[in-house]
Amino acid sequence: xxxxxxxxxxxxxxxxxxILNNWGEQGWELVQVVTGPEGGLVAYLKRQKKED
Numbered sequence: 001x002x003x004x005x006x007x008x009x010x011x012x013x014x015x016x017x018x019i020l021n022n023w024g025e026q027g028w029e030l031v032q033v034v035t036g037p038e039g040g041l042v043a044y045l046k047r048q049k050k051e052d
Contacts, residue, residue, distance in 0.1 A: 009023065
């Protein structure tokens with residue numbers, strides 16, 4: 001069974017695609033985008049952990 005690691009990152013509205021593409025190139029998959037506690041957007045991402 002795979003294990004996952006998770007990451008949250010703020011999204012800047014005028015640069016959203018570049019931010020998500022950068023994380024995607026590192027193997028992160030977007031799970032959800034929500035409004036953060038201070039009103040900005042926050043992306044939740046995951047990727048499969050590498051075996052040690």
